[in-house]
Amino acid sequence: MMTTTEEHKEIWEFLTEVPDPEIPVINLVELGVVRAVDVTEDGTLKITITPTYTGCPAKKLFEDLIHEKLVEKGFEKIEIESVLSPAWTTDWLSEETLQKMMDEGISPPTDGDKVIQCPNCKSKDTKLVSQFGSTPCQSLYTCNECKEPFNYFKCHR
Numbered sequence: 001m002m003t004t005t006e007e008h009k010e011i012w013e014f015l016t017e018v019p020d021p022e023i024p025v026i027n028l029v030e031l032g033v034v035r036a037v038d039v040t041e042d043g044t045l046k047i048t049i050t051p052t053y054t055g056c057p058a059k060k061l062f063e064d065l066i067h068e069k070l071v072e073k074g075f076e077k078i079e080i081e082s083v084l085s086p087a088w089t090t091d092w093l094s095e096e097t098l099q100k101m102m103d104e105g106i107s108p109p110t111d112g113d114k115v116i117q118c119p120n121c122k123s124k125d126t127k128l129v130s131q132f133g134s135t136p137c138q139s140l141y142t143c144n145e146c147k148e149p150f151n152y153f154k155c156h157r
């Protein structure tokens, strides 16, 4: 089975319909989880993913969600492979994705976790409350300006 660039493009588009279970406004392609799309000679659709944080419980969930979406789109032979190298990094997130996080009330990762901006009032006068927020990928902060607590998506590389 020959694959054209068109087909690949379509599959990538389908995958943008799979939301990140933790931040549903961001899809798995934007998150950088989906690394490659291939179709083998026997017509098997092969998706290569890189899980986010090592030990992140989302790995199995990512695979299930991708599988489910592709079945829904009419694919039958699907193979999903998780690769750990190169390791996922928050550097793969685009400016647009970081902005989406901010709009969702999650402070996006910054270089070295140094300046953490409050997603509510945009103040940079914030304080760490707990290393672990609602998920292991996030930590809990509070804003010294508006006094609102918020989650910060930790820098990871």
Ligand SMILES: [Zn+2]
Pocket: 118, 119, 120, 121, 122, 123, 143, 144, 145, 146, 147, 148
């Ligand atoms: Zn604030």
